[in-house]
Amino acid sequence: xxxxxxARLVFLSVPKTGTTAYEAALAPHADIVVSNPPELKHAPVFxxxxxxxPMLEKFMAEExxxxxxxxxxVDWLGSWYRYRRRPFMAGxxxxxxxxxxxxxxxxxxxxxxxxxxxxxxxxxxxxxxxNGCAVTHLFRYDDQAGLTAFLEERLETPxxxxxxxxxxxxxxxxxxxxxxxxxRKCPEEFALWDGIGAEGxxxxxxxxxxxxx
Numbered sequence: 001x002x003x004x005x006x007a008r009l010v011f012l013s014v015p016k017t018g019t020t021a022y023e024a025a026l027a028p029h030a031d032i033v034v035s036n037p038p039e040l041k042h043a044p045v046f047x048x049x050x051x052x053x054p055m056l057e058k059f060m061a062e063e064x065x066x067x068x069x070x071x072x073x074v075d076w077l078g079s080w081y082r083y084r085r086r087p088f089m090a091g092x093x094x095x096x097x098x099x100x101x102x103x104x105x106x107x108x109x110x111x112x113x114x115x116x117x118x119x120x121x122x123x124x125x126x127x128x129x130x131n132g133c134a135v136t137h138l139f140r141y142d143d144q145a146g147l148t149a150f151l152e153e154r155l156e157t158p159x160x161x162x163x164x165x166x167x168x169x170x171x172x173x174x175x176x177x178x179x180x181x182x183x184r185k186c187p188e189e190f191a192l193w194d195g196i197g198a199e200g201x202x203x204x205x206x207x208x209x210x211x212x213x
Contacts, residue, residue, distance in 0.1 A: 001043055003032035003056065007154050010056070010066045013042050014125055016079040017069040017141050021161040022151075029157055044125040049133040066134065067150075070122050070196065071141035073189040074179065077105055078172045080119045085170070101172045109185045123188040140196050 002011040002023060011026070013019040027033045034040050043052065048066070056064055071079065081096050081104045089095040094116045096104055107117035128134035139147040151159045174182070183190055 001032075001034040001041060001048070001052075002026055002030040003034075003052075004029065004155060005031045005060055007156075008060060008062050008064050009154055010048065010052070010064060012045070012048060012066060012068040012125075012135070014068055014070065014122060015042050015120065016076055016083070017071050018144075018161075018163075019069060021163060022159075025159055025161045026151070026155070029155055042125075045127055045133060045135060046129055049129045049131065053133055065136045067137045067139075068126055068135045069139050069141055069147065070126065070193060072193055073122065073186065074105075074174055074182065075141070076122060077108060077119070080104075081172065082170050084116060102175050102178045105174060105178050105182055109182060121186075121189065123186075123192050126192065138192075138196055140193075 001013050003009075004011075011019070011022065013023065023033065023035065034043070040047075040051075045066070053064070070076075078101065081101055084094055084096040090097055096116050099107070099116065104117055107114050108119065110117075126135050126138065137150065139150070148159050148161075
């Protein structure tokens, strides 16, 4: 998480959306950099609302915007799958070396997820809170140009990033049946993704996201 007081902007770090690269590039310009522990670095909206927002609003008189990045749901799961197939993960409980991508996604859709498929939810991470706290600018992961342009204008500084913490390259294909099931089981993920428009504009989901069983 990055906090810019002059720009009145908070940049939330959704896992597997390239925010580590932006953290490295923008840390010198940020007033607060939350890089550890992971539970705070990757604080979702509800945790930002509970622990950070009250403090910031106390000292920053003007309204604070909240920025985040979302990845296409299947691509996001693919990134997690590849990330957990790195060589040093071999033999660890969360490794995905011994499961196919279809099996990984099937496991992700179960109520009692095994450790290797317990990777959270982008929709839950970005869920608006009952008090109105919500992401105000949501960019697609594949719109790096738009995100960079927004940051450069808002922060009044050039932004150059380098790839960091990248999952191994591997072509992945989800079978049509599993892809259809994922859309049926996790509609909130696709609704949020489909609602993102130009320049980070999007239609927010209602509060209290509930996943179908």
